Amino acid sequence: MNPDAKQLWRAPRWALAVLLAVLGMLGPFSIDTYIPAFSGIAQSLGATPVEMQQTLSAYLFGFAFMCLFHGAISDSVGRRPVVLWGLAAFTLASAGCALSQSIGQLVFFRAMQGLTTGAGIVVARAVVRDMFAPAQAQQVMSQITIYFGVAPAVAPIIGGWLFVHLGWHSVFWFLTAVGVVLWIANYKLLPETLHLTHRQPLKVSNLLQGYWQLGLDPRFLLLALASGVPFNGMFLYVLSAPAFLGDHLALAPTQFFWFFVLSIGGIMGGAWVSGRMAGRLAPKQQIKYGFAVMLSIASINLAANLLFKAHVAWALFPIAIFAFGWAMMVPVVTLLVLDLHPERRGMASSLQAFIASSANGLVAGVIAPLVMHSTVLLAAVSLAMMCVGLLAWVYLRQRWPHIGRAEVHQLTEL
Secondary structure (H helix, E strand, O other), rough: OOOOOHOOOOOOOOHHHHHHHHOOOOHHHHHHHHHHHHHHOOOOOOHHHHHHHHHHHHHHHHHHHHHHHHHHHHHHHOOOHHHHHHHHHHHHHEEEEHOOOOOHHHHHHHHHHHHHHHHHHHHHHHHHHHHHHHHHHHHHHHHHHHHHHHHHHHHHHHHHHHHHHOOOOOHHHHHHHHHHHHHHHHHHHHOOOOHHHHOOOHHHHHHHHHHHHHHHHHHHHHHHHHHHHHHHHHHHHHHHHHHHHHHHOOHHHHHOHHHHHHHHHHHHHHHHHHHHHHOOOOOOHHHHHHHHHHHHHHHHHHHHHHHHOOOOOOOOOHHHHHHHHHHHHHHHHHHHHHHHHHHHHHHHHHHHHHHHHHHHHHHHHEEEEEEEEOOOHHHHHHHHHHHHHHHHHHHHHHHHHOOOOHHHHHHHHH
């Protein structure tokens, strides 16, 4: 934690949470805004469904690759330069998407967007731990998740409206404008939170040593799997939205927002509960309750899809409840990851994001196209991915039972 934290940010704590949430939302916002325009983009550029799916996977793999470096670089040069350069590059990449005349160009500039948007979410996590002690950090992380949820809820509404009234190019011009606004806001408001004494040397040998240290730490890998893979149990439906919502549930592009509103509402609700439990319940209990919710609802969702034909009247609610359970536990797991190696919090955030994003890219490029034609397969794979995270957490607790066992009164005092 930065010893000068109180002097760096004198405004209310929630205001910093809003700034970091808006910064971190750029990644999912870049996905959810253009999904309603899939059909229009495919028709305009003569793209096949597989090629359109590549615009997602290129973005996600670009995001995953650069996530390896955003946090590590911020450990050396500071948080603020990485954020500002990332936002500037994202803005240019968004303009490139808007000007694309072929599916190849669009895939390229989507990859460029992915390479740049990770700076927001990766650095935002490190900033939280720079500025706050553990219990306060969990509360702020929960607030960030709540505010963060607003953007993906409204993104498909905005994207659908822009697509219907102004065409698909306008979606990417809108993202260009968002990049400009965020750059100005962070230039004026975001302080440098990494203390000079906490900076790491910007040397290849030092970076490799850090990656080696974290990559070989089984605790880090298991925690990253516990938070990142279950997210794909919900994200699978986001990636399959054109087929799931349009084909299976017969919703128009302008009606996709119902899915996003319910899902993001679940995330915001789970994050709110996580914030309320901070300092009152041991981290391991919060994680246990989150997994219990996800396991129960994912099993019910699979059974319902086996027994009944999916219908909009009920098919969206299990995903929202799943999101609730995930958001209950992920702020806690994220802080456990960051505190394993306090001197390399930026790098830890980078590697956590890399593992999660690699899984996202695999789901987008390989798994989603294979299962999106069947609601039963969607439900089954969603349950399977949740179980991967659950098994990682159970194994971690057996090998290192002290992790997540902080006393409640200790948490309250922080």
